[in-house]
Amino acid sequence: MSSTEFFQTVLKATPLFSDLSDDHIHRIAECAKDMRFNAKDKIYAEGDPADQFMIVREGRVAIDMETPHRGVLTVQTVSPGEVLGWSWLFPPYEWHYNARAVQDTKAIALDADCLRARIERDSELGYELMKRFSAIMLNRLEATRMQLMDIYDVSESTRPSRNPSAVGV
Numbered sequence: 001m002s003s004t005e006f007f008q009t010v011l012k013a014t015p016l017f018s019d020l021s022d023d024h025i026h027r028i029a030e031c032a033k034d035m036r037f038n039a040k041d042k043i044y045a046e047g048d049p050a051d052q053f054m055i056v057r058e059g060r061v062a063i064d065m066e067t068p069h070r071g072v073l074t075v076q077t078v079s080p081g082e083v084l085g086w087s088w089l090f091p092p093y094e095w096h097y098n099a100r101a102v103q104d105t106k107a108i109a110l111d112a113d114c115l116r117a118r119i120e121r122d123s124e125l126g127y128e129l130m131k132r133f134s135a136i137m138l139n140r141l142e143a144t145r146m147q148l149m150d151i152y153d154v155s156e157s158t159r160p161s162r163n164p165s166a167v168g169v
Helices: 003-012 022-030 111-120 123-151
Strands: 032-037 043-044 051-060 060-067 071-078 098-101 105-113
Touching: 003 022, 003 032, 003 051, 003 105, 022 111, 022 123, 032 071, 071 123, 105 111
Parallel strands: none
Antiparallel strands: 032 105, 043 098, 051 105, 060 071, 060 098
8 A cells, every 4th residue: 555545545534534535535645744743742833834734643632822821721632533733724824822742643744835736726625625624723713712711710601602693703
């Protein structure tokens, strides 16, 4: 099995990509490489260039942020089958959070330049990826929101309405 075929198999088994066409999976797989991190390794830091995103295959990765009064705050933990990173899609292509391996971790890294070139040529692939990464961003925003409400001890009765029409974002 070639490395591209291996990556295609892994991508197809990933919920984010499971319903993409074989052609789109192949194009994405051509941008993939295997990565390994030891527990406690920094994977990226806020402000670093977002030159790839990853799909965790084994292990866990903490996404965190620095807070002025509480130090490092874990916003979310990424587990096998989940995606790490969305900042590769939007200029200036810099990470908005920090990421570190909580456990020894294996991941597939997808090169951002390679993928951006493919989605520039294939608007259908670009639209499919944008839909999927929009959901990841919304999830990350909600996780951050919940953490910040806990930091500032916002009770349920004073939390903002969950009515989408009442949200100014």
